[in-house]
Amino acid sequence: MSPLGALAGLLGALGALLVAAAWRGRRPTFAERVAPYLGGLRVAERPVPAGARLVATITGDLARGLDRLGSTAPSVRHRLAVLGSSLTLDGFRLEQVVWACLGLVAGLLLGGALSIARGFSPVLVLAVVALCGLGGALLRDRVLTRQVRRRRERIVAELPTIAELLALAVGAGESPVAAMDRVARGTDGPLAEELRRTLAELRAGSGLATALTALGDRIGLPQLSRFTEGLAVAVERGSPVADVLRAQAGDARESARQELMESGGRREIAMLVPVVLLILPLTVVFALFPGLAVLGSGLP
Incomplete structure (x- = not known):
């Protein structure tokens, strides 16, 4: 058996094991499904299968390597929070493992094609596979x-x-919280989703200023931070909220x-790139070609 075939079999077996372990690890048991309805009763923990432990080990090693490359855990958590995704850091790392396995398969196919067509050495093929992963x-x-x-x-x-919809609702006599609730229920989009998250924090006992500040910090946009800070200050100091929103x-x-x-x-500057690199040289060539042709032919 060739080294390339052995590597392909090893990668295929590893990928199948990872997929099976991830699918099995995501299946909740009956005890886990009924645990929220049992109050304070303690449910026995499910033993972690060997495949899940292998996945956790590989995911941890990959996470430490990606931390060194810039994909740090705080950065991933912040971006997932901005995206409003229910995906956790461990789930994201597991997806990265899956994408890395797909990259290994693509690199294996590419390396095999190069090895067959050009006769590349196995070391170069392994380098291509590692880079693709x-x-x-x-x-x-x-x-x-x-x-x-x-x-x-x-x-x-x-x-x-x-902001204008909130100003209209507040100007009509509603409180800021009621206006946020009306706008969040009547609109759709990422900002409406963030308003619904803020309203959930308010219902959980958080203060309005604290929830608005958390909204601005979570998204990390200067425009939204100025908006939430201005609204929070207006509510705390009793300023006309409708005027502030407008x-x-x-x-x-x-x-x-x-x-x-x-x-x-x-974009205007980017449009100059094809003009300078493509159109202008062609124009110069068309302008000089007749004279160069005459000079090359030796005609008087």
Whole structure:
């Protein structure tokens, strides 16, 4: 058996073991399903299977390696909180393991094709497989970062509308909490989801200023932080909340306009790249080609 075939069999067996252990580890037992309804009764803990322990060990080793590459645990937790995902850090690391296994399979196929077509050495094939596996794990982190960036962009786009709706509701005589509840129930989007999370914290006993401050800190956007801080200060000091919300909506729209102008300026500069690198050289070639042809032919 060739070394490449043995490596393929080993990776296939490892991938099947990881998938089976992850599927089995996610299945709750009957005791775990009825535990919330038993009050203070103690339920015996389920023994951890060997496959789950193997998955936990591999996930921990991968997590420590990714921490050194920049995908740290606090960064992942913060991005998951911004995304509003129910996925935990361990679940995200497990997904990275799966993506790394997929990358290993892709690297194995690519390395095998290169070995057959070009006769690459096994060492180079193993390097390609390792790089593809690492790239799969890092790609999952990159996808999470892109999802967070898109969610923040949507929140920034929805902020002026949400602020104006809150101002209308407060101006109609409702309290800030009732206005937030009405807007959260009547709208859809990431900012409405964050408002619903804030309302859940208020129902759990948190203060309005504390919940609003937590909202701004959780998302990490300057525009949203200014909005929540202004609303919290207005509620605490008894300022006209409707006027403050209208002013915040105007500031949000002005900030969005400035960002749009900056984005247009960056795109305008990016549009010069094909002009300078493609169109301008072709224009110069077409302008000089007739004269160069005449000079090359030796005609008077």
